[in-house]
Amino acid sequence: MTLAATAGLLAAGPAPVAATETHGFLSPTGVEIAFLLVGLVTFGAALVTVTTRQLVHAALWLVVTLGGLAVEYLLLTAEFIAWVQVLIYVGSVVVLLLFGLMLTRAPIGRSPDADSGNRWAALAVAVAAAGTLIWVVVDAFRTTWIDLDGPAAGSTKATGESLFQNWVLPFEALSVLLLAALVGAIVLSRKAKAESDSPSVNSRPVTGSSPSVPDSRNHPIGRNGSAEGTEPSEQEGAR
Amino acid sequence: MNDALDVTLRLLIVFVVFLTFPLIIGQTEHKVMAHMQGRLGPMYAGGFHGWAQLVADGVKFAQKEDVVPAGADRRIFQLAPAVALLPYLLVLLAIPIGPGEGAVGEVIDAGIFFVLAVMGVGVLGSLMAGWASANKFSLLGGLRTAAQLLAYELPMLLAAASVAMAAGTVSLPGILDAFEWWWLPWQIVGAIVFFVAGLAELQRPPFDMPVADSEIIFGAYTEYTGLRFALFLLAEYAGIVVLCGLTTVLFLGGWHGPLGADGLGWVWTLLKTAVLAFIVIWLRVTYPRLREDQLQKLSWTLLVPLSLAQIALTGVVKVVIQ
Numbered sequence: 001m002t003l004a005a006t007a008g009l010l011a012a013g014p015a016p017v018a019a020t021e022t023h024g025f026l027s028p029t030g031v032e033i034a035f036l037l038v039g040l041v042t043f044g045a046a047l048v049t050v051t052t053r054q055l056v057h058a059a060l061w062l063v064v065t066l067g068g069l070a071v072e073y074l075l076l077t078a079e080f081i082a083w084v085q086v087l088i089y090v091g092s093v094v095v096l097l098l099f100g101l102m103l104t105r106a107p108i109g110r111s112p113d114a115d116s117g118n119r120w121a122a123l124a125v126a127v128a129a130a131g132t133l134i135w136v137v138v139d140a141f142r143t144t145w146i147d148l149d150g151p152a153a154g155s156t157k158a159t160g161e162s163l164f165q166n167w168v169l170p171f172e173a174l175s176v177l178l179l180a181a182l183v184g185a186i187v188l189s190r191k192a193k194a195e196s197d198s199p200s201v202n203s204r205p206v207t208g209s210s211p212s213v214p215d216s217r218n219h220p221i222g223r224n225g226s227a228e229g230t231e232p233s234e235q236e237g238a239r
Numbered sequence: 240m241n242d243a244l245d246v247t248l249r250l251l252i253v254f255v256v257f258l259t260f261p262l263i264i265g266q267t268e269h270k271v272m273a274h275m276q277g278r279l280g281p282m283y284a285g286g287f288h289g290w291a292q293l294v295a296d297g298v299k300f301a302q303k304e305d306v307v308p309a310g311a312d313r314r315i316f317q318l319a320p321a322v323a324l325l326p327y328l329l330v331l332l333a334i335p336i337g338p339g340e341g342a343v344g345e346v347i348d349a350g351i352f353f354v355l356a357v358m359g360v361g362v363l364g365s366l367m368a369g370w371a372s373a374n375k376f377s378l379l380g381g382l383r384t385a386a387q388l389l390a391y392e393l394p395m396l397l398a399a400a401s402v403a404m405a406a407g408t409v410s411l412p413g414i415l416d417a418f419e420w421w422w423l424p425w426q427i428v429g430a431i432v433f434f435v436a437g438l439a440e441l442q443r444p445p446f447d448m449p450v451a452d453s454e455i456i457f458g459a460y461t462e463y464t465g466l467r468f469a470l471f472l473l474a475e476y477a478g479i480v481v482l483c484g485l486t487t488v489l490f491l492g493g494w495h496g497p498l499g500a501d502g503l504g505w506v507w508t509l510l511k512t513a514v515l516a517f518i519v520i521w522l523r524v525t526y527p528r529l530r531e532d533q534l535q536k537l538s539w540t541l542l543v544p545l546s547l548a549q550i551a552l553t554g555v556v557k558v559v560i561q
Contacts, residue, residue: 056312056315056370057315060315060367063363079347079348079349080348080349080352080409083349083352083353083356084349084352084356086356086357086359086360087352087355087359087396090356090359090360090363091355091356091359091360091362092359092389092392094363095359095362095363095366095385095389096385098363098366098370098381098385099366099382099385099386099389102366102369102370102378102381102382102385103382108311108312108370108371108373109312155348156348156349156408156409156410
């Protein structure tokens, strides 16, 4: 998912260039200029996201990127998609990301292991994916124009009708996929709980509270303590 | 020219509401809490029953030094209060207080999605503050904030989806236009789920584990001083305004009332919002803080099933009456 999202983000930047060049090249409208500028900002934020060496900054730049993408959707009159983008990606996915980072390791300053030896391979894959997506988008929508004065082409009503009339089968397939993932998550978490239960019953007398309490509480504090301990040395190294 | 004037006027009104209503609720909280606990509350500032207490507090906050801890991530630390506060200003734009297009800041086609999405962004401010403070209590507060948001976002969305199904639209003015009085008993479970989940998202007592002052000082806001701290407090009260306004619009019929719906619709909206805000304060005085595991349990084992049941009920009734 991350790879696909990144590729999508990378594609969002250059795509408007092609769009403005084929139409309204001599007299671009305000919306087209705004689309281009927001696209550049989004592209820049996406670049910073994958190149910065501060982990939490990367997550926060991802917020800018995904928010910029939502603005692009808005400019394309796809209002419903735009707000869903903000709700799901900015509101939930990034929060989950930050939660995971803070729970494990999120030092202030640079992370020494945030760089990877695969960066050239990653760049090649990203450029290839972006090139494919741009080619597909430009080829598919070359002569399609949105009439800004007419009824909104991406309103909730239009989106719902096209989703549930033309695209019911993919929608249902995705639903089944998500359901399978949900069931899988429940199965995995239940198994983990059953394994962690048996030692804790042996080591602790039964206190009457649910066994999940000490687990979930001790975990972040212990991790946090160790993260705090490593912080000063890293910061001294950085400054 | 006329259009520009219209837009400016609307923005100005929303901004004034944004600046005054949270203060009114804050002052009410001072006085209501005090009287519920057998105290008088603020009595001196401004003369009459301490009405200017929060103005005095504001002046005090503005005079304090703005401290950024040496080990903190400066820029994110300073940016966090704005990220926490601004989303509520945007949400206020979309809440209709009366019938017609004149009584809403901006008609948004996918209104429910807009308000819930933007409210969710506000939590990023707490997360940024918790992480950037370089303080283990702040980090704990940030973690608890994130865990709470993830748990309560789902029932809130499901409850809102139930109303959208009932009305057949996701636009807030559209929902109010479709409202009938019998929606009140029909959607009551969804209303309670939405309100409780919203309280948890605002980290109001009894869901204030992320800022639990007796164990982690003040959670993500521990290191903040002066105006930036005041901005976080303002965000909390602006959040109460937004949550009560949204519950009013989605579940209590907004400007619909037993009488005078045409000219005095906005009075009904404000009245319902004020009653809900009173309940928010009342809950704070009444209930002890929920423990972290109790918080999670309440959401996943009670609120989510209840909201799913509400959606099923909404669907069945909707099919039957058609």
